[in-house]
Amino acid sequence: MRESHLSEPTAVRWLLIAIAVVFLAMFLLVPLAAVFTEALRKGVGVYVVALREPDALAAIRLTLLTAVIAVPLNLVFGVMAAWAIAKFDFPGKHLLITLIDLPFSVSPVVCGLIYVLLFGLQGWFGPWLFAHHIKIIFAVPGIILATIFVTFPFVARELIPLMQAQGTEDEEAARVLGADGWQTFWRVTLPNVKWGLLYGVILCNARAMGEFGAVSVVSGHIRGQTTTIPLHIEILYNEYHATAAFAVASLLALLALVTLVAKAWVEWKAHESLKESVHEH
């Protein structure tokens, strides 16, 4: 606890705490509780039926498929980009980091739009794709591409600052001791950044499974075929099946909770390993 002359009067302190708690409770806890309450409003039976409906199952499958493709691709890219950027010096590095961050600042709707303009019928490659019977927009490939775009920076942006802070001494020592490049990466670099990497993957996955705007533009909303979980929620909600919509939404809310817990856990782990390394030195 701080000494009294370095802190605010008790009344001010409790007022500020009250403002923070009330605001966060109203804005975050109430909606979170509402998702589960609405989902179970008509009982567990209705809840389970909503999740076992064929269109819901198809949406879950498509969402899983999208994440299984998009997350590993962005993971490999993120690790490679972080290695090139953090372990070497070259001109234009700052520009490269900005370009990698770019998808974060583009509106999800525009993310979808740019792929429509490339692969849609009116797009640059549209006529060629049509002639060869390849469907990207209003089909699964478009959904996967749009998801890759919006989750593009997650792993890279977690790893780059972490690997920059760790420098290159450990890797250089490993090389001097005779390790080859792969060994250096697997045995030295990866253990050093594993918690940051895990966190990046968790965030990337949460966004990949929950993306709505970008996927909405390229999906075409064909039931049971091109609807991911968020799009399925939208359809149910707009057709006044609110309970079913919230039942499916509760899956994504659970995913969000798991993500938050995983984040807290990873931060705690990273803190522990930092303490250990301070002890060693």
Add this chain to the structure above:
Amino acid sequence: MTVASSTRSTSRSGKDSAAAQSRRLLVQHSVLPGFGLTMGVTLLYLSLIVIIPLSATFLKAATGGWLYFWHTVTEPRALASYRLSFGASLIGALVNTVIGFVVAWVLVRYPFPGKRILDAIVDLPFALPTAVAGITLTTVLSAHGWIGRYLAPLGIKAVFSPLGVVIALTFIGLPFVVRTVQPVLQVLDPELEEAAASLGAGRWQTFIRVISPELWPALLTGFALAFARAIGEYGSVVFISGNMPMRTEITPLLIITKLEQYDYAGATAIGVVMLVISFALLFIINALQWWSGKRYA
């Protein structure tokens, strides 16, 4: 003979070191392998996924002609959507700056029960998919909802109104200011406040003169990040806004509407306006981060 050989060796080592130097200028830490491979993959993937599609969008907008472009992006319906998107994002980001600062301050400085849970839950808007946030906020704020039922008797219409858009955009921008201000508060040197107090400054004076100057760059960065996110937001807004043209239609929704009417050129024109705004904001945020980074380095 000795002279000649020594000259030759000097000139050779001189040449070597020049070559090594220019190499070092390009790529330092050359003991480590893999630069070519990782850089190659990075540039290839970045070009395929991000740069080429984005450039194609600008090219597409250019094929429509300048006059058409200007006409589309300045039609009344588009202008109304910019006003709403900008205005609501601005209000949302301002609310988040004030509340975000209070939350960060309380989380860093005061002990109280439930603090760790509160700290963890701040990131919920990042983790919760926007469509879920959208339908949930709409339900909670509608006339029969948990919060809406107390607003309705006061004549406050929180759904299908511009206020709803503001609330949704406040929700999704909430974590930014907290997460940019928190680390700065954590490393703030207590000796500065100690010195101010021992020189006779009151708590308020210390806050204004000593603490707040250290916080401004982080506050501004958080504000800009929340604003940039709000401008492009779609999922959490479409359910709560009611999507009435000229009144509660945000710019990203206008793009979707145009696409649904097969007006690809119009959608592209508005999309390019949004891209230019995003790039400008990204530039400002980078400058702000560079500024605050320099202050704390």
